[in-house]
Amino acid sequence: MTTAWDKLRPYGMVAPAIIIFSLFFIYPIFYMIYLSLFDWNFVSPTKSFVGIQNFRDLLTDADFRKVLSNTTIYTIMTVTLTTVLALLLALWLNRKGILHGFVQGAIFSPHIISLVSISLLWSWLMDPEYGLMNWVIGLFGFGKLAWLSHPGTSLISLVIVAVWKGVGYNTLVFIAGLQSIPGDIYEAAALDRSKPWTTFMKLILPMLSPTIFFLVIINMLGSFQVFETIAIMTQGGPINSTNTLVYYIYENGFRFFKIGYASAAGVILLGIVGVLTLVYFRLLSKRVHYR
Numbered sequence: 001m002t003t004a005w006d007k008l009r010p011y012g013m014v015a016p017a018i019i020i021f022s023l024f025f026i027y028p029i030f031y032m033i034y035l036s037l038f039d040w041n042f043v044s045p046t047k048s049f050v051g052i053q054n055f056r057d058l059l060t061d062a063d064f065r066k067v068l069s070n071t072t073i074y075t076i077m078t079v080t081l082t083t084v085l086a087l088l089l090a091l092w093l094n095r096k097g098i099l100h101g102f103v104q105g106a107i108f109s110p111h112i113i114s115l116v117s118i119s120l121l122w123s124w125l126m127d128p129e130y131g132l133m134n135w136v137i138g139l140f141g142f143g144k145l146a147w148l149s150h151p152g153t154s155l156i157s158l159v160i161v162a163v164w165k166g167v168g169y170n171t172l173v174f175i176a177g178l179q180s181i182p183g184d185i186y187e188a189a190a191l192d193r194s195k196p197w198t199t200f201m202k203l204i205l206p207m208l209s210p211t212i213f214f215l216v217i218i219n220m221l222g223s224f225q226v227f228e229t230i231a232i233m234t235q236g237g238p239i240n241s242t243n244t245l246v247y248y249i250y251e252n253g254f255r256f257f258k259i260g261y262a263s264a265a266g267v268i269l270l271g272i273v274g275v276l277t278l279v280y281f282r283l284l285s286k287r288v289h290y291r
Contacts, residue, residue, distance in 0.1 A: 029270065032263045032266050032267060032270075033263070033267055035047075035259055035260055035263035036054055036055070036260060036263040036264040036266070036267050037049060037050065037051055037052070037054070037260070038050060038259075038260045039053075039054070039260045040259045040260050041257045041258070041259065042253075042257045042259045043257065047260075050260065054260050054261050054263070054264035055264050055267075055268070057261065057264075058261070058264055058265060058268065063240060063243075063248075064248070064265070066240050066243070067240070067243050067244060067245055067248045068245070070155060070240075070241065070242060070243055070244050071223075071224065071244040071245045073155060074155060074158065074159060074162075074223060074226065074244060075220060075223040075224060077156075077159045078159050078162045078163060078166070078219065078223045079216060079219040079220050079223055081159065081163045082162070082163050082166045082167050082170055082219055083170060083212065083215055083216060083219060085163065085167050085170075086166075086167050086170030086171040086173075086174050086215070087174055087208075087212075089107065089167065089171045089174075090171050090172075090174030090175045090177075090178055091174075091178070091200075093171065093175060094175050094178045094179065104171070104172065104175070107167060107168040107171055108168035108169065108171070108172055109168065110164055110165045110168055111165060111166070111168045111169040113165075115165070115228035115229060116228055116232060118161065118164075118165055118229070119161070119228055119229045119231075119232035119233050120232065122157075122160075122161045122164075122229075122233065123148070123232065123233050126147035126148050126157055126233075128144055128145070128146045128147065128149065129144075131147070133145070133147060134147075148233055148234055149237075149238055150238065151238055151239050151241040154234055154237070154238060154241050154242045155241055155242050157233075158226070158229055158230065158233065158234070158242055161229055161233070162223065162226065162229070166219065166222070170215050170219070173211060173214070173215060174208070174211060174215075176211075177207075177208050177210070177211035178204070178208070181204065181207050181208075185203055185207070186199075189203060216280070217277065217280065220273075220276065220277075220280075221273065221277075224244075224245065224246070224269065224272070224273055225246055226244055226246060226247075227244075227246045227247055227250065230242055230243070230244060230247045231247060231250070236248070236251065245265065245268075245269045245272075246269070248265060249262045249265045249266050249269065250262075252265065
């Protein structure tokens with residue numbers, strides 16, 4: 001006989017997780033939306049209701065438009081380069097051997113290192129006077145570059161750091177996807193004398209579509225949330241050339257104490273990520289082959 005406790009037990013078991021999720025994820029989102037309608041300096045106990053004025057100020061702010069441009073460029077470059085390089089590496093490393101195992105471990109190691117440590121390391125590597133990067137390009141006859149202090153190279157420098165850190169994880173996920181493809185498919189392609197490029201485009205790539213779908217979503221969300229490398233390496237400069245949405249929100253909220261303005265920027269970030277994710281699911285989910 002089923003008792004009332006038997007019916008309530010599943011809800012009781014998931015209740016702690018739901019409470020924690022609501023407290024630390026759902027509530028902050030709604031509170032951020034609430035704060036975006038006020039003018040508040042984080043110190044004063046009073047909040048002045050301004051409605052959508054914060055959003056109007058954001059959309060007419062040239063600095064905010066520059067931040068949106070930086071974030072878009074950074075995301076496109078990071079996601080594209082990381083995904084493509086990881087796929088190429090996975091195709092090469094998807095085999096047994098001491099060398100391939102060593103390379104897999106070497107390219108994955110940056111993934112487990114904290115972004116703070118990586119940012120400090122690359123700040124030294126990209127030092128205009130004593131950095132290893134300028135020493136390497138000097139061997140090929142190129143002059144020194146101000147990697148982090150010139151508007152033309154600063155954002156690209158951050159992309160290099162992001163790709164270096166993320167390509168190892170993406171490669172291992174691609175290798176797992178390649179190893180899940182049945183060997184019969186490769187044998188059938190060989191019997192049909194299919195060219196390697198044709199085999200890759202017609203067979204391997206469609207069967208990797210769930211992996212690509214997953215990695216693009218993960219990489220896109222991570223790129224929109226970049227913060228540590230900017231805070232340590234460039235602080236949004238020079239001339240606002242590396243300022244992205246999350247760092248812009250941090251600056252306005254915790255340096256200039258414009259909480260309502262920063263919250264409005266956070267709402268816009270939430271909306272952009274949500275819309276892009278929905279569009280990506282709508283456009284490409286039908287192209288994903290799970291069998």
